[in-house]
Amino acid sequence: MDALGNDRTPTRSNLMRFCLLSTIFLLAVSLLGCGKKEPRADIVIINGAEPQSLDPAIITGQPDGRAAGALFEGLTRLNPKTATAEPAIAERWDVSTNGKLYTFHLRKNAKWSTGAPITSEDFIYSWRRVVDPLTASEYAGQLFFVQNAEAISMGKIKDLSQLGVRAIDTHTLRVELNAPCPFFLDLCAFRTLSIVPRAAIEKHGDRWLLTPPVPTSGPYALESWRIRDKIRIRKNPYYWDAANVQNEIIDLLPIDQQTTALSLYTTGQVDIIWDKGLVPNELLDVLRNRPDMHTFDYLGTEFIRYNVTKKPFDDPRVRKALALAIDKQRLVDKITKGGEKTASSYTPPGTAHYLPPAGLGHDPSLAKKLLAEAGFPNGKGFPNFIYLTSNTKTSVQLAVEIQEMWQRELGIHCEIAQKEWKVYLTDQSELNYDVSRSGWVGDYNDPNTFLDMFMSNNGNNRTGWKNPRYDQLMRDANQITDLNRRAELLRDAETLLVHDDLPIIPLFFRTGVNFFDPAKFEGIYFNLLDEHPLWPIRRKR
Amino acid sequence: MYFLKRALFLIPLLLVITFMAFALVRLAPGGPFDNERKPASPEIERNLKAKYHLDEPVWKQYLRYLGDLSHGDLGPSLKYRNHTVNDIIRQGLPVSLTLGLLAFLIAQGIGIPLGFITAVGRGRWPDYAGSFFAILAICIPGFVVGPLLIMFFSIRWQIFPPAQWETPWHAILPSFALGLFFAGRISRLMREGMTQALQEGFIVTARAKGMSETRVLVRHAFRIAVLPVVSYSGPLLADLLTGSFVVENIFNIPGIGVFMVNSSLNRDYTMVVGLVLLYATLLLVMNLLVDISYGLLDARVKYE
Numbered sequence: 001m002d003a004l005g006n007d008r009t010p011t012r013s014n015l016m017r018f019c020l021l022s023t024i025f026l027l028a029v030s031l032l033g034c035g036k037k038e039p040r041a042d043i044v045i046i047n048g049a050e051p052q053s054l055d056p057a058i059i060t061g062q063p064d065g066r067a068a069g070a071l072f073e074g075l076t077r078l079n080p081k082t083a084t085a086e087p088a089i090a091e092r093w094d095v096s097t098n099g100k101l102y103t104f105h106l107r108k109n110a111k112w113s114t115g116a117p118i119t120s121e122d123f124i125y126s127w128r129r130v131v132d133p134l135t136a137s138e139y140a141g142q143l144f145f146v147q148n149a150e151a152i153s154m155g156k157i158k159d160l161s162q163l164g165v166r167a168i169d170t171h172t173l174r175v176e177l178n179a180p181c182p183f184f185l186d187l188c189a190f191r192t193l194s195i196v197p198r199a200a201i202e203k204h205g206d207r208w209l210l211t212p213p214v215p216t217s218g219p220y221a222l223e224s225w226r227i228r229d230k231i232r233i234r235k236n237p238y239y240w241d242a243a244n245v246q247n248e249i250i251d252l253l254p255i256d257q258q259t260t261a262l263s264l265y266t267t268g269q270v271d272i273i274w275d276k277g278l279v280p281n282e283l284l285d286v287l288r289n290r291p292d293m294h295t296f297d298y299l300g301t302e303f304i305r306y307n308v309t310k311k312p313f314d315d316p317r318v319r320k321a322l323a324l325a326i327d328k329q330r331l332v333d334k335i336t337k338g339g340e341k342t343a344s345s346y347t348p349p350g351t352a353h354y355l356p357p358a359g360l361g362h363d364p365s366l367a368k369k370l371l372a373e374a375g376f377p378n379g380k381g382f383p384n385f386i387y388l389t390s391n392t393k394t395s396v397q398l399a400v401e402i403q404e405m406w407q408r409e410l411g412i413h414c415e416i417a418q419k420e421w422k423v424y425l426t427d428q429s430e431l432n433y434d435v436s437r438s439g440w441v442g443d444y445n446d447p448n449t450f451l452d453m454f455m456s457n458n459g460n461n462r463t464g465w466k467n468p469r470y471d472q473l474m475r476d477a478n479q480i481t482d483l484n485r486r487a488e489l490l491r492d493a494e495t496l497l498v499h500d501d502l503p504i505i506p507l508f509f510r511t512g513v514n515f516f517d518p519a520k521f522e523g524i525y526f527n528l529l530d531e532h533p534l535w536p537i538r539r540k541r
Numbered sequence: 542m543y544f545l546k547r548a549l550f551l552i553p554l555l556l557v558i559t560f561m562a563f564a565l566v567r568l569a570p571g572g573p574f575d576n577e578r579k580p581a582s583p584e585i586e587r588n589l590k591a592k593y594h595l596d597e598p599v600w601k602q603y604l605r606y607l608g609d610l611s612h613g614d615l616g617p618s619l620k621y622r623n624h625t626v627n628d629i630i631r632q633g634l635p636v637s638l639t640l641g642l643l644a645f646l647i648a649q650g651i652g653i654p655l656g657f658i659t660a661v662g663r664g665r666w667p668d669y670a671g672s673f674f675a676i677l678a679i680c681i682p683g684f685v686v687g688p689l690l691i692m693f694f695s696i697r698w699q700i701f702p703p704a705q706w707e708t709p710w711h712a713i714l715p716s717f718a719l720g721l722f723f724a725g726r727i728s729r730l731m732r733e734g735m736t737q738a739l740q741e742g743f744i745v746t747a748r749a750k751g752m753s754e755t756r757v758l759v760r761h762a763f764r765i766a767v768l769p770v771v772s773y774s775g776p777l778l779a780d781l782l783t784g785s786f787v788v789e790n791i792f793n794i795p796g797i798g799v800f801m802v803n804s805s806l807n808r809d810y811t812m813v814v815g816l817v818l819l820y821a822t823l824l825l826v827m828n829l830l831v832d833i834s835y836g837l838l839d840a841r842v843k844y845e
Contacts, residue, residue, distance in 0.1 A: 038707075053622045060576060136589035138574075141581025155584045209623045227624060227632055229706065229795035253705075253793070260793045263691050263703035422571030422808055429575070439577075459579025 041232065041251040043521070043537055044270040046261045046278060050228050050254035054209050056194040057130045057137040062441070062530070063275075065191050067231050067252050070534045072194035073218040075104050075123070075173075076185050080536045083445065083527035084352075085185035089118055089195070089217065089240070090173070099180030099481045106171040111238040112197060113221040114213065120167035122217070126195040128160040139192040142443070145184060147176040180481045182353055183446040190444060194218070219245050219535040228254055233534075246523055246538035265515055271539075272521070274532060276338055276513040281394060284337040284513075292517045295339050296526035299348050299442030300510030301450070302340075304402075307431050308503050309464035312382065316501055317374040322435070323360050323505040324367035325409040326402055332508050335397045343506035345498050350528055352445040353483050357491050359498035359506060364409040371410055379411025387414040388433035390424040395437050398507075428462050438462075441510070445528055447490050448478065454497055454504075465503035470496050544833065551825050555818065559610075562817040563603050566810050573619035573808045593619060595810075606814070615818075616811035620804070626815035630797060634819075636706060637784030637796030640715055645774075645781050647720030648727055653770065655724070656731020660766070661758060663736065671728065678725030687718040687791035704793040715792040719785050723777060727770055734766035741765065764838055771838065775831030779824040783816075 048063035056072045059065055077088035090104040110118040130137045131152045143149040147164025151157040164176035177184060187193060197208075197215035204211045214222045219241070220233035231252040235245050253270060255261050261278040264270045273279070279287065287293045306313045313319060328342035341349075345356035368378070376382040387403060389395045399416045406412050414435070419427060428436050440460075442449040453460035455471050470493050477489035498506060512530045523536035574580075574589050590596045594605060609616055615626035652675075659671035694714055695703035701714050738744065739762055747757050784798025797816065804812035835842045 050621070052620055055623060058622055060578060133584050133588045134592070136580075136585050136592055138576065138578070138580040138585060138589075140585060144581060150582070153584060154582050206617060206623055207625070207628075210628065226795060227621060227629055228793075228799060229632075255704075255793050257790055257793065259688055259691075260704045260791060263696060264705070264793075267695055267699065267703050269702060269705065420806060422569075422575055422806065425575045425577060426571040429579070459583075 038232070039249075041249040042247040042539060043249075043272065043534075044251045044253065045272040045274065045534075046255045046264065046270050047231075047252040048254070048275045048278065049256045051231075054222070054225065054231075056191045056196060057126070057135055057139075059191060060138050063254070066274075066532075066534075067233075068191050068194070069218065069531075070220045070233055070250070071214075071216040071218050071222055072191070072196060074190070074194040075106075075188040078186075078189045078529065078531050078533065080523070080531075080533045081525045081527065083529040083531045085189045088189070090188075093185075099182075100177045102175040102177070102184065103168070104173040104175065106173065107240050108171060110217075110240045112215040112217060113236040113238055114215045115238050116215070118195065118217060119170040120173040121170070122195045122198070123173055124163075124165055124167060125198045127165050127193065128163055129196070129201075130192055131163060132160055137192065142187055142190050142192045145177050145179070145181045145187065147178055179479050181478070182483055182486070183444050183448065186444045186446070219533075220250070223249070230254070241535070245535040247534075250534055250537075271516060272524070272537075273515040274512075276511065279513055279515070281335065281337050288339075291519075292515055294514045294516070294518075294526060296512050296514075296530075297341065297348070297350065297509060297528065298512045298530035299351060299445065299449075299528050300439065300530070301343055301346055301348060302398075302437075302439050302507045302510060303343070303346065304505040304507065305428070305433075305436045305438045305463045306503050306505075307433055307435070307464055309431060310434055312374065312376070313385075313434060315374050317370045318376075319502040319505075320360060321367040321371040321374065321410060322406060322412075323502060324363045324370070326405055326505065326507070327362050328507055329362070330405075331398060331401055335401060336394065336508065336511075338511035338513055340508040340511045342508050345494060346504060346506045347447045347450045347494060348442070348509045348528075351442070351447050351450070354447045354487050354490060356447075357495045357499060360502070367409060371412075376412070382410075382412040385412075385414045385434035386417050388417050388419065388424060388427055388436035390421050390437070391418040399437060429459075431462070431464050438504070439510070442529070447487075447494070451490060451493055451497070463503040465501070467496060467501060470501075544829065547829055547832075551822075551829075554825065555821055556607075558821045559606075559814055559818050560603060562814045563606065563810075564599060566805060566808070566813045567599060569805070569808060571808055573810060575808075593617065593811075606811075610818075615815035618809055618812050620807040620809040620812065626811050629800060629812070630815065630819065633784070633795060633797035633800065636794060637789070637798055638782050640712065640719065640788070640794060640796060641778070641781035641784065643712060643716035644720035644723070644785075645778055647716055648723035648777070648781075649770075649774070651720070651724035652727025653731050653767070655728040656733075656770075657735060657758075657763070657766075659728065660732045660735030660739070672732070675725040675728040675732075678721045679729070681722075683718055683722060683785065683787045684791065686721060687715070687788060690714045690718055691791070704791070706792075706794045711792075715788050715794055718791070719781065719788045723781070727773065730769045730773055731766060734769045735762060738762040738766040768835070768839060771834055772831050775827040776824060779820070779827040782823055783820045 047066055051064035051067050052061060053059050053064060054068045054071060056068050059068050073088050075088060075090040076085040079086045089106055089110045091107045092105050094103045106120060112118060127143060129135050130140050131143055131149045133153060133155050140153045148157055148162045152160060152163060166174045168174055195217045200208045200215055216222060216236060219236055219239045221236045223232040223234045225231050233250050235248050239245060258278055258280045261273055265273050306319050308314055332340040332342060344359035344361060347354065347356040349356060387399055389399045396418055403414050403416060406414060427433050440450060452458060452474060455474055456466040473489050473493035477486045480486050514524065516524060520540055521537060522540055523538045524532050574586060580586050594602055606616065618624045618626055618629060655671045655675060659668045662668045691703045694701045702711050705711055744757060744762055747761050784796040784801065786798050786802045789796045789798040800812060801816055804816060
């Protein structure tokens, strides 16, 4: 009996003491862990997924761009209302008559957030860094319009100083282009071309953004960045336009869960949500009539790619038949519900310097006829095929709806292959599919951002479609200064894409959704690039 | 001596685990740099891979990794390119630890008394009520409990904040969302253990000796009954401490639980291996601790 009970009392009391101590320790840790409360920011915004980086040369995603765009600026910036280029660090510029030589005059009062002056050398360093293959900047293509940029990026020219950008003096910069480029000033406002602090980067390497103080060139300085928690930015007092920056502190919350985003917004913990992906489609019908939901069109297209190297999709008649059988209106009414407009062209309407051609509509009887001509009357003999999609909810719902339309109208059957994101991308790149759900968002407001990807050797083509006439039209269009003639050539090219040859089926143009109370906030505008600079946003008094 | 031997054995075991993780994650289709948009030139992709030594044979990459690991460097994150794996763990682990410990306390604090009460009151209403609660907690998954808690406590009654990790108030809902399920499990284990212990011979002896019922239950039966809970608690603690994907996601908590899943979806190779290593270490150490505490609790267990 003793062995089971009383003689072990010391051990038990040790155990008790251990339990007590560890409980106290745990409570202390938990209180410490969540004790530090910062003052609330002037504006709290849900910004989407955690940024991969805030380095303008590295970033690719939209949430990354929105945060980095507040910190770093280039020669121009986008007007918050129209999203067209306006003077930023460059206060003015001259363009040569052939459209290939730009001379930028930098502001004398442009400064880093540390107070150091911004000079032409900062641009030369930052742009060379983007095209330097060692930087491995995935968006280096945004600079390929500048002389020798492509050759340097490809490793054909080793000498970085061959890049077509030169300092005339500390505040004058000369940029030489390969060909006239009607959207070059817009590109100068693009994140990749923003200037970054050389000394900090050379000293701290990849961790330069985590080593305060980070010198920034834009309207804000980086106060703190805690991964998957928040990015806090504070007004940069040295910004050349600091007088017009309407707020002091902004928190950008990296949240990609729809319910989390909505509950934080509903309880007033955050002020703004800006991403349609953060609101469940199912709720859009209910939310649509609220004054704080704002929808607008932007340059994004949802479409289907064909793998034209596979039978029977090598036959344009088959491709057209499948396209004509899809009731696009039903897709946007029943599934996406954001007021999206159906697409017959690939380039969205409203794209600058351009009017897109008409593509194919909804015509099931013509679809049947074309399929019969191709050798598959009523779908007889048509092989089962693979519809490749990522496993996001909306993409799968669209797939099921389209599968049913093809079955009903044409009597053909596809298997839906839902793949995890990286597998989906790999399959698409390696042409390991028959048809595949796709999407594209324009980087700048010009048809080129949509059309150049379907040139034969572009890595984003991913259809196996190679059309020498298309390539030629694209190359010609980007050599001429006459904007009207250029638009005609581009339209001819797009006609091949969406009407004659059809390696893709445009489905609909995307709609942006923002949530904020217009009675409380102003200075947020809606534009085709879905760009909402932070500096003009103001809480109403 | 026994424990020293076991502790030494952990090292080769961890090496095998890291190698498995290292090799397996590289077998998955797609890589860390496959994005919706292709880089402007193939040269860029090549340089990207060269920068992180992904162009080398796997064995060479692994040796390089072990070299870095030997001075505590888990390498750069391939997805979050301004952060190293150490940066991310340093930021996220304390948060996950706090949340995990709170959930652990809730699980034990509710589970053990509940199991005790249901076993003692077996076949009467405390048993039915307690068991109903326990089964309910086990059956409703975290992704339902979380939103339900938010709906009632944050949106309807506005008592607690719905998400984020700032003040102690922020910790309450997620700790319950995470802990309740395990409270249910522990209560079942405890009830089972207690029921069995009460049938043991020494309990009968203790009662026959005229010992008070409270003393019998608390001093004697409890210590044997709690053993299954203890052995369950070791791996549970390791599990809770390394964060929860679901709860951290729902409440947007900046711990490392989300990275456990997302890093493999992102093919963030270094991150996957770093987290596997962390989790494996915790799990093995916890199991060792469980074995030690067995020796303290149960007189029948002796280690050579």
